[in-house]
Amino acid sequence: MKSINRVFAAGGLLALGTTAAHAQTITGFFPDSHARQLVCEARLQELPTAQTFREHLRTITAEPHVAGSEANARVAEYLAGVMERAGWEVERAAYDVYMPDITADIDVGLVTPLRMPLNNQENILAEDRFSDNPTLLPGWNAYSGSGNVTAEVVYANYGRREDFDRLQELGVEIEGKIVIARYGENFRGFKAKFAEANGAAGLIMYSDPANGGYGSGLMYPEGRFMNESTIQRGSVLTLAYSGDPLTPFVPALPVDGDEQVERLDPADVAFHTIPVAPIPWGSAQEILSRMAGASVPSGWQGGLPFRYRVTGGVGLTVRLRVNQPLGLKRATNIVGTIRGTEFPDEWIVLGSHYDAWGYGATDPNGGTAMLLTLAEALGQMKDTGCAPRRTIKIAHWDAEEYGLIASVEWVEQYRDQLMSNAVAYINADGAVTGSNFSSSASPSLRGAIAAATKSVMYPGSDETVYDHWTRGTSDADSPNFGNLGGGSDHVGFYTHAGVPSAGLSMSGQSPLYHSNYDTFSWYERFGDTEFVFGPTLARVDGVLAMRLANADILPYDVVRYATDTKDHVATLERLADSLGLAIDLQRLKDAITGLEDVATEFVAARDTRTQTGGLTPDAARTSSAQLIALERAFLYMDGLQGRPWSRSLYASPDPFSGYASWMLPGLRYEIETESTQGVSTWEAIYIQAIEDLTERIRAATRTLHD
Amino acid sequence: MKSINRVFAAGGLLALGTTAAHAQTITGFFPDSHARQLVCEARLQELPTAQTFREHLRTITAEPHVAGSEANARVAEYLAGVMERAGWEVERAAYDVYMPDITADIDVGLVTPLRMPLNNQENILAEDRFSDNPTLLPGWNAYSGSGNVTAEVVYANYGRREDFDRLQELGVEIEGKIVIARYGENFRGFKAKFAEANGAAGLIMYSDPANGGYGSGLMYPEGRFMNESTIQRGSVLTLAYSGDPLTPFVPALPVDGDEQVERLDPADVAFHTIPVAPIPWGSAQEILSRMAGASVPSGWQGGLPFRYRVTGGVGLTVRLRVNQPLGLKRATNIVGTIRGTEFPDEWIVLGSHYDAWGYGATDPNGGTAMLLTLAEALGQMKDTGCAPRRTIKIAHWDAEEYGLIASVEWVEQYRDQLMSNAVAYINADGAVTGSNFSSSASPSLRGAIAAATKSVMYPGSDETVYDHWTRGTSDADSPNFGNLGGGSDHVGFYTHAGVPSAGLSMSGQSPLYHSNYDTFSWYERFGDTEFVFGPTLARVDGVLAMRLANADILPYDVVRYATDTKDHVATLERLADSLGLAIDLQRLKDAITGLEDVATEFVAARDTRTQTGGLTPDAARTSSAQLIALERAFLYMDGLQGRPWSRSLYASPDPFSGYASWMLPGLRYEIETESTQGVSTWEAIYIQAIEDLTERIRAATRTLHD
16 A cells, blocks of 8 residues: 555646646546546556566576477466456467477588588576576477488578579579578578578578677677577468468367367468578588688678688588477467456557567567566556556467467457457567667557657656657657567557557667577676666556557547658659659559548547547547547458458568568559559559548547537 | 781771761860871780780789898899880989888787787798798888887777777777787878877787678688788888988988988987787787677677677787887889970879889789880880870889888979979879779879770770770769879879879779788789780870870860869868868859869860960970969968978878878868868968969960960
């Protein structure tokens, strides 16, 4: 009770500072609910502590917990227990999905000019008490093919599409060779995809010291960067859909459950067939230093102490053996719910995966511990007068590392509800790794995110998170947001179900990502060393969630649909220009101008209405439904070119590299493939979407005028 | 005679192709002399051969020939002999200058944590028959201080002013330490100057593999790039004047000659006092890899396989001992002359130094062999009806490597004649190293250089040198010229005597510069492998020299004085802006506009006059004198700030880095030192110069109208 008294005192102070409070008017709140909201936010902000955050992280990362392992099941139970004790209804959403056995049965080594097995596991370090755990695995890539090949080698730089194109220009034969490529610049799955498409017999990936090793800074354990034994693990799955490989579009419900779903035959799924494995540079050096061919092109040289070469020559052969059985395994999301007091069907979802390649201190569990800390705070709030008006869910996803698997299954299971009722999805994958706030977000959430950071103090300073975030940017009124790409659990929500989505994080460099050194020991020394950034992010996420949950009129930044889209069209025009492609998107731009006018009218109506106040519960429900439906205007139910599961017209992962974001991806695809005919066809689809969105905003505006 | 017949045939063909000849009208020739010029140029172009060029280079680079050595004296006699046999009057211009003994008495090594002498000479290679010559020297830096120090080490990146500033910001103590810095980014003398100014006890310089080693390509002998034992030698002299350290402004005439000059007491000359020595990265690695301090800042990491650190710590001490006695030594220029038939007092000077750090195949003797090839061609021409109307001199300078020494002494000796009569100086230091034509030039020579490259074919192709040069540039009508900086023998001519100057070269990457691997063996494999680029450059230099020698009206590009200066003023304005310095150069810009108008009138007058033809010999002499005098308008006889010997207001070496060019250096100095008062003072000086130049052009125009 003591802490709650303190909280109310802080709330009172805030309420007294009328000028400040006025300057900080929160979008979408009527005058009476605005005051309550400020008090509740102030109370919330008192609750997250460094001690709590640290203890959760320490517990979650006590053991390596790859998806499918018993240790990961223990983590899930810890998460569920904490949430339940904090007063959340907890669902254990289980799926049977097609995943690798945890065996890491792999050999990599030189065969000629000498037999030399190559190390593929991190060194044990006296300075890291976690590094000698016997359950730690060697380096491996989920969804590698199985096989045993011995062949000459070809170095393919980052293994990007343009790198393989370059090899072709150089006349390098890849057929039957083992490709060796460095990590970085694209999703590793595409390295495998391109290698296989070029006829390679296998793929070895390694972490070059130029990319996160001594080229970047001091090495672990002395510094935060990779040492010569550090290995980046990771999935290489590159299907045209995310989630369980056998159940696109439908949830992979348990085989022993009441409801049965149809599963694909694995033989019909486009898995890679060549063996793929990751090694550290200490091992890669043994191969690369023995290569005998021509010097690499400009930009291909890495950080090892010799000139890199494109081909190894006949005198150098390497063996790569991977045995990776696959089968149905159980994956379980832990999803907690606090039901909304007034609009329980309207959902705000926060989530992070909890499975990890090893201990997962930075990826993902800083985010997991942050969400647990927030869950405890929200639980405490609800019992003391600050229960949310809409439903808040905090989800801990399983098997993200294999391919966003269990979050996508959950989205597919609840797709109808999400499409109708989800206000927002806020992702927290690896969200607490350092001192810099950052965010990628769909347009309508950007205003609310920026506003939330203005209400939270940056630790150990007298500035806000917003001040720290925007310090040094050219325009303090327009903070830098990223666009949503691929690679984490927002993908199902955003690109498949059209739920406004964002990732928020306190970020630092975490080059030991996916290695056995991503430990609590590393985290204490180089991550969130005082355990203050986790609680800070919990405050930002919490304030954001509470505003979305309690607003009288949802605080979407609807004008940004127009302004951001205009920017993206301009970027596409420049891209077309650089490719020498003559396109004319004037009709689309005219439609966007129309959208901007209507969006501006909506904002004016909302401003007026929030000052005068008063919507009946029915009108409020209508307004929410209308606003939630806005983003769905960008859902194109036939899906994007060659990937029907990806339905968002607004953003998608780059289909040629996997991680980067593509904006207006339907149009971009036609431009990248230089089809003017396709551009016209897709421009019409986009105009339709923009006009649909315009009409939806117009309807939402009418509701506010009624 | 056979070859001459062929030449006339070629000339006849050219004369028949009237359209082509018209398109190729040469600036400054009256109709009758124009025809003769075309024939002579065609004949000249037939003469240089790959065999001749190769043989000269092979002979000159048979032995290592550092300035002051007997081998270098033998090279001088070879050059003089070839020139004499080709019909040139040859002067052996001797000077007694203050230079180091050739001893290279140097030790570098670790003392703690272990005693380890460090190698400082290139490995002997079976693939390079020149690499085991017993007269080859270890690595050394001319004008090092002498001393013997053992101290801790500090890494200073490139040893630039900004690098030492950064060390100060980082709170690194340099006093009493040995600084280790990598080569590159500035003149090495400034590394020594800044190290000493910061209190360092000594300086070790090394070639990092990131800068011309495996970071750039395959290593010697497999490739053209540095290997782990390659050492860049070089002078570290950084006085406020070039040439002999003891005789600024006056020629260092021999002490046993008739005329005696006053020499400074060496104790009064600002030589460095700390020991300085260069080592290869194979040795530097032994030091750098044992350093124990903080990680280097961004941009300081080199290519060795560990994280670089700023300080070595107390456990690492290094010994540096240099014993370098200095004394008066003989330096001898070989200067050949073909007297002009009509205007013998008007000089066109071409030159290159011939002394080298080792064999000097690329630096400088590709240029030397090219000049010898050209000398033989011009000698043959003069005896067969194509003698030059003005005097042509070809000079082979001595002791350039120690500090542009003997060319500067010659300029000081002939300063009055040069200032009155020199039409141009064309430099050829290291001028033939590969396949790409390039040129740095003062403005008035740019038009003539570009025109010459349009008349010479690129070897093995059906395009001209100009076509090859400008291919891929944004505007084929404005080829890329560099500005004249420091570091070679044009400095005396241009910055001290105000002679329009240029360097022309056929360039490739020659990273073994100043090392014992700069051999004929390297050159045959990686330089001018077919020995075609030397003859090509001889043609371009020859056509240029013959046009300058034979023109009726000198073909200076006078409009470029205005247009280039305007660009340089704009650059300075941007620089001031970036420093937040408010300056107003409007009056200067107005003066330049006035200059441009008058220069344009001159060009029109010259075009008219060349079509109508006919200047009396007296008027021609007046015109030449007036045009030669133009560049002198930029000579400021008080000299630049802190360096009275540097008199050109137009260009100078960067006084803070040594090699880079500073344009309008008087103004730039005040802007760099952020003195608005100084900017005003110097703007007035520049306006005076521009108005003086304008008046001189006006007078030259009047002569053409008379």
